[in-house]
Amino acid sequence: MDHFLYRDGVLHAEDVPLAEIARAVGTPFYCYSTATLTRHFRLFDEALDGMEHLVCYAMKAASNQAILRTLAGLGAGMDVVSGGEYMRARAAGVPGERIVFSGVGKTRDEMRLALEGGIRQFNVESEPEMRALSEVAASLGVVAPITVRVNPDVDAKTHAKIATGKSENKFGIPISRASAVYAEAAALPGLEVIGIDVHIGSQLTELEPFRQAYQKVADLTEELRAEGHDIRRLDLGGGLGIPYTRSNEAPPLPTEYGALIRETLGHLGCEIEIEPGRLVAGNAGILVSEVIYVKEGEGRDFLILDAAMNDLIRPAMYDAHHDIVPVVEPAPGVEQTPYDVVGPVCESGDTFARGRMLPPLAEGELVAFRSAGAYGAVMSSEYNTRPLIPEVLVNGREFAVIRARPTFDEMINRDTIPEWL
Numbered sequence: 331m332d333h334f335l336y337r338d339g340v341l342h343a344e345d346v347p348l349a350e351i352a353r354a355v356g357t358p359f360y361c362y363s364t365a366t367l368t369r370h371f372r373l374f375d376e377a378l379d380g381m382e383h384l385v386c387y388a389m390k391a392a393s394n395q396a397i398l399r400t401l402a403g404l405g406a407g408m409d410v411v412s413g414g415e416y417m418r419a420r421a422a423g424v425p426g427e428r429i430v431f432s433g434v435g436k437t438r439d440e441m442r443l444a445l446e447g448g449i450r451q452f453n454v455e456s457e458p459e460m461r462a463l464s465e466v467a468a469s470l471g472v473v474a475p476i477t478v479r480v481n482p483d484v485d486a487k488t489h490a491k492i493a494t495g496k497s498e499n500k501f502g503i504p505i506s507r508a509s510a511v512y513a514e515a516a517a518l519p520g521l522e523v524i525g526i527d528v529h530i531g532s533q534l535t536e537l538e539p540f541r542q543a544y545q546k547v548a549d550l551t552e553e554l555r556a557e558g559h560d561i562r563r564l565d566l567g568g569g570l571g572i573p574y575t576r577s578n579e580a581p582p583l584p585t586e587y588g589a590l591i592r593e594t595l596g597h598l599g600c601e602i603e604i605e606p607g608r609l610v611a612g613n614a615g616i617l618v619s620e621v622i623y624v625k626e627g628e629g630r631d632f633l634i635l636d637a638a639m640n641d642l643i644r645p646a647m648y649d650a651h652h653d654i655v656p657v658v659e660p661a662p663g664v665e666q667t668p669y670d671v672v673g674p675v676c677e678s679g680d681t682f683a684r685g686r687m688l689p690p691l692a693e694g695e696l697v698a699f700r701s702a703g704a705y706g707a708v709m710s711s712e713y714n715t716r717p718l719i720p721e722v723l724v725n726g727r728e729f730a731v732i733r734a735r736p737t738f739d740e741m742i743n744r745d746t747i748p749e750w751l
């Protein structure tokens with residue numbers, strides 16, 4: 331469920347007509363709903379009710395500080411994967427003890443940053459990283475709380491580019507080696523082993539892969555405890571998928587996911603951490619764009635938008651489907667026609683959809699890409715020297731620009747020309 335609905339024939343974000351925002355900020359722009367962000371965060375939080383837990387929002391999905399502050403205000407922790415994300419979370423007011431540091435290649439500088447600024451735990455992904463963290467922590471005279479990310483060799487049944495839990499993926503340590511790695515961790519200075527971490531992939535639309543992974547984590551918890559490790563926190567990653575089409579069969583709900591966690595891991599008495607990103611932000615954001623031209627091609631019509639692959643790369647990168655809807659509600663029964671929906675960037679990959687059935691659209695009309703809140707703005711670039719597009723946050727009848735569109739000068743003046751030129 332989201333809060334982007336037609337009202338009086340116009341698509342609204344909560345109580346604000348999108349056309350009003352378009353007039354104020356120009357197109358294209360991203361628009362997020364506070365109510366949807368709140369609702370989705372709470373669904374996870376409530377799904378774990380009765381178990382000691384912390385929902386650490388995977389801020390890679392959408393990391394604007396206004397979004398982080400909204401979620402932190404509801405009690406969210408943050409899952410960060412870089413020094414930049416760590417600093418951004420801190421700048422948004424998230425205390426270090428609510429930040430977990432994930433990622434396969436944390437540098438010593440990033441470790442230092444987090445150890446000095448305060449951190450809940452590092453999710454360590456390899457032995458070399460573990461040794462580096464031990465050195466850095468010992469040199470600072472502090473102790474780094476760690477979990478080790480295990481790779482359970484489970485097929486997440488999702489797009490290959492976002493599956494992470496098979497043995498051929500670069501993530502975590504093979505679960506078969508866990509015992510040896512934990513023994514080494516316990517012996518290293520500057521580290522305190524507190525738990526286990528697992529994350530098997532993103533946009534999972536079934537519970538079964540989670541069940542397989544979490545059962546392996548349950549077994550491993552007992553094994554490691556028997557070997558003398560005080561396993562008291564389980565970080566279960568993110569990955570629960572969202573419906574990208576209205577017609578799609580709905581993926582499992584956070585309540586069902588929470589019940590699975592209780593069933594597979596509840597008996598262990600561990601504190602539970604989860605790291606959802608997409609389900610919190612995905613359907614809480616849309617991308618609004620204007621039709622520049624409608625071009626008649628051979629056997630097809632092209633809808634040329636002012637948004638492009640640099641603004642929303644998911645269709646080009648993962649063949650991802652995003653529902654596209656006109657901002658002005660089509661009259662009932664209006665006949666739809668197929669369009670190839672494209673952006674102005676100079677490559678054929680800049681195609682959002684082929685043969686997409688839409689009501690007839692004309693120059694100057696607005697369309698919205700649904701489910702664009704996660705991995706949308708954060709993955710955008712200035713390719714073709716197109717300025718990063720603004721982000722807007724709506725809250726009831728209010729809206730605010732939470733990232734402004736840079737001017738051409740701001741973009742261009744980031745280059746410096748060496749004096750010999």
Ligand code: LLP
Nearest residue numbers: 388432529532533568569605606607608705
């Ligand atoms: N935790 C870890 C360690 C992760 O690597 C990820 C996502 C998450 C949590 C959050 O997963 P989520 O709940 O959002 O599924 N750019 C791709 C998705 C990449 C996901 C990367 N890791 C896309 O646009 O589909």
